Amino acid sequence: MPRTQADKEREDERRAKTTYDLFRVRLEKLERNIEKPVLIPERPIEKGPAPPPDFVRNVVGSSAAAGSADFHIFRNNRKRENDRLDWLEKQDKKSKMDEEYEERISEKQRLAEERTNKKRAKRLRKKEREKQRKKSGKAKQTEDSDSDESDSDSDNDGASPAPEKSSPTGNEPASKAGDK
Known part of the structure; x- marks a missing residue:
């Protein structure tokens, strides 16, 4: 009787x-046909x-005595109801945890x-300050070059004194520092 590849694979799985x-057998099977x-x-x-029953059967009347199976029926009903309540509590806890998680994620974001x-x-503020510095630096350079030209003209005329430059220490003007 001819054995097919599928029969061999099933037999290998049974022998595991x-x-x-x-x-290992299943992985080899997957690797054979990628x-x-x-x-x-x-x-x-x-x-x-299951939802709780709408109508509870086997309700014992006040004049009837308890039968031999009533306790088992009561116990099973009670177990089903407790399982249902536990499941509802777990679902409620899970939903609260999911909400808290979403809140934490949104807060972190x-x-x-x-x-x-x-x-x-x-x-952006730093970039703007740099632009302002460059702009004011260029403006000062153009003013300085204009004032230097006017200073050189005024030095020749002798009409206005040259502006004071600060000393290397920065405490006194250079002209006073040089006088000492």
Whole structure:
């Protein structure tokens, strides 16, 4: 009887003694045919417990005695209800944790955005100051060159004294520092 490749693979999976061997066999199977797409199952939708019954059966009347199965019925009903309440509490806790997480993430993003905006504004202010310095520096240079020309003209005329320059120490004007 001819054995197919699928039969061999199933037999190898059955022979696997450990989970490691089983995964090794499955991985080898995947590696043999790389072009074949692998089916990755979607995560199953989480189902909650059944809703509580609208009508409770087997209600014992006031004149009736408890039967032999009544306790077991009561116990199962109580267990189902407790499981349902536990599930609801877990869902509530999970939703609260998700909300807190989203709040923390949004707060961190808001703070990061504020820091970014603050640093951007600081960079722009620094850039503007540099532009103003360059502009004022060029203006001073043109004024200085104009004043130097006028000073040289005035020196020749002797009409106005030359502007005082500061000393290397910066405490006194250079003319006074040179007099000492």
